[in-house]
Amino acid sequence: MRRDPNLADHADRRLRWVGVVLLMPPLLLALFAPALGKLTIGAMLAPPSLRHPLGTDELGHDMLVLLAQGAQVSFAIGTLATLIALLVGTVLGLCAAFGGRLVDDLVMRAAEITVTVPPLLLAIVLVALLGSGTLLTAVALGVGAWPTVGRVARAAGLALRGQPDLLAARALGVSRPGIVLRHVVPAILPVVLALTGVLFSSAVLAEATLSFVGLTNHDAPGWGHIMVGQSTTIASGDNQDSQASAA
Numbered sequence: 001m002r003r004d005p006n007l008a009d010h011a012d013r014r015l016r017w018v019g020v021v022l023l024m025p026p027l028l029l030a031l032f033a034p035a036l037g038k039l040t041i042g043a044m045l046a047p048p049s050l051r052h053p054l055g056t057d058e059l060g061h062d063m064l065v066l067l068a069q070g071a072q073v074s075f076a077i078g079t080l081a082t083l084i085a086l087l088v089g090t091v092l093g094l095c096a097a098f099g100g101r102l103v104d105d106l107v108m109r110a111a112e113i114t115v116t117v118p119p120l121l122l123a124i125v126l127v128a129l130l131g132s133g134t135l136l137t138a139v140a141l142g143v144g145a146w147p148t149v150g151r152v153a154r155a156a157g158l159a160l161r162g163q164p165d166l167l168a169a170r171a172l173g174v175s176r177p178g179i180v181l182r183h184v185v186p187a188i189l190p191v192v193l194a195l196t197g198v199l200f201s202s203a204v205l206a207e208a209t210l211s212f213v214g215l216t217n218h219d220a221p222g223w224g225h226i227m228v229g230q231s232t233t234i235a236s237g238d239n240q241d242s243q244a245s246a247a
Contacts, residue, residue, distance in 0.1 A: 030075045033068035057226075066226055073222040074204050077138045081203035082196055084142025089149025090192055094180055096150070097157030107154070111147035119144055123206050124215060132217040137210065141203045149195055156188035 041060040048055045054063035096107035114122070126140030160166060160183075169179050210216045211224025 026071050027075070029068045030071035033065070033072050036062075036065045036068050039065055039069070066221065067223075070221055070223040070226050073134070074207050077134060077141065077207045077222075078200045078204040080135070080138035081141035081145065081207075082199040084139060085145035085149055085199050085203075086192060086196070088142065089146040090153045090185075090188075092146065093150040093153025093155075094157050094184060094188075096154045097161060098176055098180055098184070104154075107150065111150050114144065114147045119202070120206060120209060123210060124213075127210060127215050132215055134216075137207060137216050138203075141206050145199055145202065148199070149192060152195060153188060153192055156191050157184055160184055160187055 039061050042052070042056055042062070044056060044058055044060045046052055046056040046060075052062050052064070054067070056062055057066065092107050092110075096104040099107075117125075122144045123140055126143060127137055130136040130140050157180075166179055166183055169183060170176075174182075207216065207222060208224040208227070211222040212227050213224075214228075216222060216224070
């Protein structure tokens with residue numbers, strides 16, 4: 001049975017809006033984090049109230065402020081990692097498409113070697129080698145994600161290489177870098193930018209994982225650090241309940 005293209009486009013638009021709606025609460029939380037104030041120490045493990053809408057943690061920190069500051073850290077690293085992956089992947093992909101067979105082989109072999117390593121394991125190795133700061137974590141995540149962008153950029157570049165306007169520019173004496181910058185990059189930019197959502201969400205999830213296992217060191221706690229504290233509190237509560245039941 002043939003699928004109606006109008007229905008498919010309508011479903012795709014609805015899915016995009018679902019993604020936007022799901023992204024807006026944490027994004028607004030990160031944007032308005034300064035308006036929520038700084039972390040203060042109050043009553044420990046207090047229940048939700050007007051003063052503390054999400055309660056407090058085991059140290060007396062307001063959970064809403066803590067989540068907002070964690071969103072700032074995670075989103076900042078996710079944004080930087082996405083930009084790095086887009087830049088590195090686009091440059092290397094276009095070099096593979098227009099740099100000749102040797103450059104193409106080198107870039108594609110490098111991409112294949114990178115994707116053979118599990119992304120999280122690669123991020124752990126890069127963080128261990130480069131460092132655990134905010135910028136270095138973003139660099140590690142961005143470098144690990146470049147093959148996805150590189151392959152898309154290479155395929156789009158190869159599709160455009162035989163276009164008449166590119167051949168005409170070449171015949172007029174325009175250099176190869178000039179052709180790529182003036183004609184190819186604007187043409188493939190929408191295709192490459194379509195990967196932004198996937199790259200950003202993957203980077204945020206990877207940063208939270210690295211924070212959870214203690215491989216990052218930020219000025220403010222990320223979502224992974226917050227999860228560690230809460231899991232410790234839940235585990236200690238379970239131990240106390242089991243001891244009370246045994247008594």
